[in-house]
Amino acid sequence: MTETLTIRRPDDWHLHFRDGEVMRGVVPYTARQFARAIVMPNLTPPVTTAAMAAEYRERILAAVPEGLRFTPLMTCYLTDTTDAEDLVRGAAEGVFTAAKLYPANATTNSAHGVSDVAKIYPVLERMETEGVILCVHGEVTDSEIDVFDREAEFIERHMRAIVRDFPRLRVVFEHITTADAAEFVLGQGVNVAATITPQHLHINRNAMLVGGIQPHNYCLPVAKRETHRLALRKAATSGNPKFFLGTDSAPHLRSAKETSCGCAGIFNAPYALESYLKVFEEEGALDTFEGFASLHGPAFYGLPVNEEEITLERAEVTVPASLPLAGEEIVPWHAGEVLGWRMRG
Ligand code: DOR
Ligand code: ZN
Numbered sequence: 001m002t003e004t005l006t007i008r009r010p011d012d013w014h015l016h017f018r019d020g021e022v023m024r025g026v027v028p029y030t031a032r033q034f035a036r037a038i039v040m041p042n043l044t045p046p047v048t049t050a051a052m053a054a055e056y057r058e059r060i061l062a063a064v065p066e067g068l069r070f071t072p073l074m075t076c077y078l079t080d081t082t083d084a085e086d087l088v089r090g091a092a093e094g095v096f097t098a099a100k101l102y103p104a105n106a107t108t109n110s111a112h113g114v115s116d117v118a119k120i121y122p123v124l125e126r127m128e129t130e131g132v133i134l135c136v137h138g139e140v141t142d143s144e145i146d147v148f149d150r151e152a153e154f155i156e157r158h159m160r161a162i163v164r165d166f167p168r169l170r171v172v173f174e175h176i177t178t179a180d181a182a183e184f185v186l187g188q189g190v191n192v193a194a195t196i197t198p199q200h201l202h203i204n205r206n207a208m209l210v211g212g213i214q215p216h217n218y219c220l221p222v223a224k225r226e227t228h229r230l231a232l233r234k235a236a237t238s239g240n241p242k243f244f245l246g247t248d249s250a251p252h253l254r255s256a257k258e259t260s261c262g263c264a265g266i267f268n269a270p271y272a273l274e275s276y277l278k279v280f281e282e283e284g285a286l287d288t289f290e291g292f293a294s295l296h297g298p299a300f301y302g303l304p305v306n307e308e309e310i311t312l313e314r315a316e317v318t319v320p321a322s323l324p325l326a327g328e329e330i331v332p333w334h335a336g337e338v339l340g341w342r343m344r345g
Contacts (some may be wrong), residue, residue: 002286004313005341009306010273010293012037014135014174014195014246015106016265017045017072021326026251027063029072029269033343035306038135038246041077041100042109044154048077050090057095069308073097073299073301075135079112080119084126091132096300098133098172099123105156106139108250108264109218112136117158125164128169133301134162135172138181139221140213148205151221152180163188172302175200175248177221179231185242187233193300195246196236198275199266199333204229215262216331219250222264236276236292237285244296254322254329268333274341275334277312281341315342 001009012030015037017023030037039060041047047056053074060072076087076099101120102113114120127134139150140157163171173185173194185194199219204226207217217223235243249272250265257263268275273293280289298305319334 002314004311005286005289006309007290007309009035009308009310010084011035011297011306012247012249012272013163013172013244013297013301014038014197014248015042015269016040016042016248016250018251019056022251022253023060024063025325026249026267026269027060027070028065028068030272031064031068031270032345033273033310035069035308036071036073036303038098039072039074041075042102042107044109046079046109046112047074048079048082048112050076050086050093050095053090054095063120063129076101077102077112078114078120078123080115082120082123082214084305085124087123088126088130091096091130096132098135099127100135100137101150102137103139106137106141110137112167121165124166124169128166131170131302133170133172135174136162138173138176141201147222150226151176151178151224155180155184163192172197172246172300175221175246176232176235177224178228180211182231182235182243183184186240190242193242193244193296194235195248196232196243197246197248197266198268198272198279199248200229201233201236201279202275204230215257216335218262218264218331219248219266220264233279233283237280237283237288239285239288239291240298241291241299244300245276245291245293246297246321249333250328251325253325254331257331266333267330270323271317271334271339272334273310273312273343274317274339277341278339311344312341313344314340316340317342 102110
């Protein structure tokens, strides 16, 4: 039996840090495991300009513990009125690595998102020409569409049009949750890829709704039925470079989760690699883990792979029931469970 696994240091291609005290509390968890992360811009107010992103990046860098090397990769929050010039200039200057499309009101802090994809067509055109990557939260928001169908519906209404109208635009279909999304991505050229979270590989929707409502298993897009989870596990472990690691770790304090209107988001940063590795081991796919975690993302983003290596070793690790954060508590993903791997160092 494999006792240790040494791989290039991984990156997290989709992550929420927030700002202020929460950000300072969560950055160390990610910086310990990952060399780089694509940092989501859904702050209040959202990160909509290169100047805001540059300042946010400084605040994150100041929170990286001494001795760790970590590079935040910043994203621009697209709105109906995004200034394409500021975006492409920010990308050229190395401030922006990608831009994020949130359909308005799809999820946490997305009220300023795009109300109609047609409104950002001129921006997408510039992004295609300039080689700026588009990250997409792929869910429609119409109240008449069932929440479990929102991702599949987004593919039909918007994704097909975006890839048809901008055939050279690099598009990341973020945190996919359905077999439909995996199939869609597989059917596209090399310019279309997807990130997959650990939670969508571990749980189906029962984990949210059976035995009482389980707020710590609630995130958006919501976990779907079992057939979808199995399709995602197949995609993630397949070795196909279109699929790579993006935790979508999203810190919400316990008080904001365990309430009558609990927030969407799962805080998986502290044991992210261990969580993914459990899945790869169960699938008999330890050999494809390095590609998913450390190679496919850089290849898609056109960035070098990390030179450093990390080692994961077989060990029983009990995930704490809660962790202190910003003077309160946060419940990590896998709280109270025993995981079979531990990252050294
Ligand atoms: O569950 C989620 N939480 N999904 C998102 O898209 C946003 C995130 C957050 O920011 O909390
Ligand atoms: Zn997210």
